[in-house]
Amino acid sequence: MGDVLCEELEDLVHFSVHDLPARGYVVMEEIRRQGKLCDVTLKVGDHKFSAHRIVLAASIPYFHAMFTNDMVECKQDEIVMQGMDPSALEALINFAYNGRVAIDQQNVQSLLIGASFLQLQNVKDACCSFLQERLHPKNCLGVRQFAETMMCTTLYDSANSFLHQHFVEVSLSEEFLGLRTEEVLELVGCDELNVKAEEQVFEAVLAWVHHDRQQREALLPELLCKIRLPLCRPQFLSDRVQQDELVRCCHKCRDLVDEAKDFHLMPERRPHLAAFKTRQRCCTSITGLIYAVGGLNSSGDSLNVVEVFDPIGNFWERCQPMRTARSRVGVAVVNGLLYAIGGYDGQSRLSTVEVYNPETDSWTRVSSMNSQRSAMGTVVIDGHIFVCGGYDGKSSLNSVEYYNHHTDRWHPAAGMMNKRCRHGAAVLGSHMYVAGGYDGSGFLSGAEVYSSVSGQWSHLVAMNTRRSRVSLVATSGKLFAVGGYDGQSNLSSVEMYNADTNHWTFMAPMVCHEGGVGVGCIPLQPA
Template sequence: MADEVETFLKADLPNLAFPVLEDIRRQGKLCDVTLKVGDRKFRAHRIVLAASIPYFHAMFTHDMVESKQDEISMQGIDPNALESLVNFAYNGRVEIDQNNVQSLLVAASFLHLQSVKDACCNFLNKRLHPTNCLGVRSFADQYMCTGLVEAANKYVQKHFKDVMRSEEFLNLPRTDVLDILGRDELNVSTEEQVYEAVLLWVKKEIDSRQDCLPELMVKVRLPLLTPQFLSDRVATEELIKSSHKCRDLLDVARDYHLMLERRPLLQTFKARPRCCSDIPGMIYAVGGLTSSGDSLSTVECFDPLVSRWSVAEAMSTMRSRVGVAVLNGQLYAIGGYDGQDRLSTVEVFDQSTKRWKKVAAMNCKRSALGAAALNRRLYVLGGYDGVTSLKSVEVFDPENNVWTILSNMLKHRSASGVTVLDGEIYACGGHDGLSIFDSVECYNTSTNTWRYLAPMMSKRCRLGIAALNGKLYAAGGYDGSVFLKTVECYNPEKNEWRPVKAMKVKRSRVALVSTYGKIYAIGGYDGSTNLSSVEMYDPEKDTWEFVSPMTAHEGGVGVGVVPVEPEV
């Protein structure tokens, strides 16, 4: 009979042995090496240090001169940090606080203790603040903590409105300021805040920094400033007036607003609005129809971070085919149909009070209208007044609570797709009661004029339209014979449309919005059924996937995205 072999395993032996080693060290027994920093000395066991700390493993196992020395001098390391990390070698614990985190990170980098280094980075990441994020970023970059550098960069972008007023920002070198101001991802409500940041930085040390102003002003997207701001605030600034180069930049920005035909030649600035994709927005679905055809006052909101719908405060009026836009962080429900009449009334939902209130009514009754917010104003266009499709356009000034008529569109458009791209308003498709359009027209607020752009690849009314990453996306709708699930994308630089991945479901009366770097197609009608389902498009992967369906709606809703301000 062959010898039988049994293996006994005491799995917790390492866990039991290390506390004993720590106790032996505390008694000063069997220690065979002393680490010296300045006048501080720490006794330890070579084998424990080599087993736990990569730096000492290399030192003691590769015949370095220190491997034979009883006392080893350590240079460029904080003695308290070294003591903590030698203790860590025995017990796997280290306490991190505001006072020791930097010295611990430096020492952990020196000793190649990646786990402790990562813990220090995580500690700093969780405590980023507008007053320290730039310093943390610089420190992290010095010690090659790439994850923390990226986190600090995103924090700077997300909280730029507070960071720009910090002492750290005002003390940055010119190259760092140029880098930050050039980023697409800066979270600003208007480009005016970037202009203000430039002046704050220059005026902090005006004598040495005044010459930097022209190259900093190139980073400000001056075409995104209103003509009024350019005239009232930029042109009157003494620093601008005293610089030939800055005055030239100002003239180019004015030409951008006044001379549309020269826009392709004006490459001095970026004209695309900044978009911080780290800022989530709550998607509000407003009004719509029941399955029996009745108008709704119901409102629900979707949090894309947790993919969950919840019911919000209902409007005071039932509204289907309602126009929805978000202006200054407030959600507007505009016009629509209440089951009997087309409406001119407008109400606004205030996030802080969670209540709807009426504001001034439009000049025209409109359902199936387009609505968009731009330059602190609310624009509505087209729609149906109960008799005919409209081409009229009006603008709302919330400060004075008044609507003003603007230039008509080039076509009568009801059920078109309307959104803002690069500081202009786009109206895509729709119908005039007789024909469904593939045409696209674009409105310039400075000149109060409309112009045609390249038509879409398909005729579409009741489509969804959204802007993301400098491009337009048109989805779904109805072409007169077929309910569509196709999607196409417009590139303004090439003035051309191309197909992208189709939605999973046919959707007429679909609401399309972009937030957090994705596009959401919400509700609609597939030719036989009102839809509560929602799909999300990822432009990087060119894929659609279903997310949580609406809980209180089916069919066509109006949709707006209310940005959630990041907490400091």
């Protein structure tokens, strides 16, 4: 009987107490608190902290290397910790026993320094997250400098991005006024600054100079070279910049102001300007709202309807309608204002233009184009609105013209190589992208890209769908092809192009629109 029973039982049983390691650390922490069995003392200045080598080696990589690699300190009863804050060291020793550390505004920097020294990456990451979540216009410059010193790449990038997004508010802070010269030069030369107008960059620089006028006045010409003065309004150049005492007293500064005024008065001199001076700043880290303007309803009638898409919430809602119904309309955004250009009202092609202000939710008229156009490509380059190609009611066009919002005038520009209408056009960096359209005999899915540097066009991977009357918009480094007509039906579908993967992906479709829709993107202001 006994022999039979033994044969039915296994010879090996695994018994475990899962919480034993955790309970063991609790007991060891209590033993340490009582000052028992401690075999090492860590000293910082006049402060001494007793601990157990085995616990320190098990929990802190720095001590693991010290106690297991025959370093001199492994045999010492007392180890001097150079350059550490005593309270931070005590907190990190406690962390080795209980896995908990309290982070606040007073200790976060000393804890991060100590965690970095002791190679406690998880604590270092927690400190970085603490600082990242509390970025503010008054502290982001200091946090960025601290992150750079501590080689915290993610925190540095976050602080730098926050600085760009909140530049105007940051420029009013004491930290900004205390920046070194090279830091200000680098900052005001950055494309990524989130400003509604270049005038805000000028005011920031002037405030920095006046904060220590005696030492900084001589730096003004070098700083003004970084400011894109041609993008300032002519009235601002005359009434504010030119009249400033420091500018009036400096010959080099006056020359820079004259150069900017010539940009507005003598267009023929513009090609001689450095390209960056007329390049609009664009903070690509800010997600934009996408505006759908005009288009067609299911009966084929032109609409004056406007709706806006929030890509974060993934929903659409309506805005104030335009004054004129427009399908196949060109749309562009300059200085936070959205322009609806040309199009078709159901009877004729239009040359008229109106502009939308999202702050007042209202539309106003501006100067008309030189030509009637619908289904043209519309982009913004160097602060000017370019319209290319389109259809005038008789034939497809290859002509191009651009609008100067400072003077409210349209000017002719060099024509395209090929005639094309009902296509989408957008700009990413120094490249203009064109996708889809109608070539007179067929509906296109093909796309191409133009480099303003080389002046050359090249082919791009085709979209997933043939799209005439398609709108193309760029935001956050991506392209969105919205709506269109594939030769059989109007489209509400949306595709996104990622230049990194060279691939088009379908996104959420529109709700109200079907084909012939214009699209623009106004950046969301950061919270």
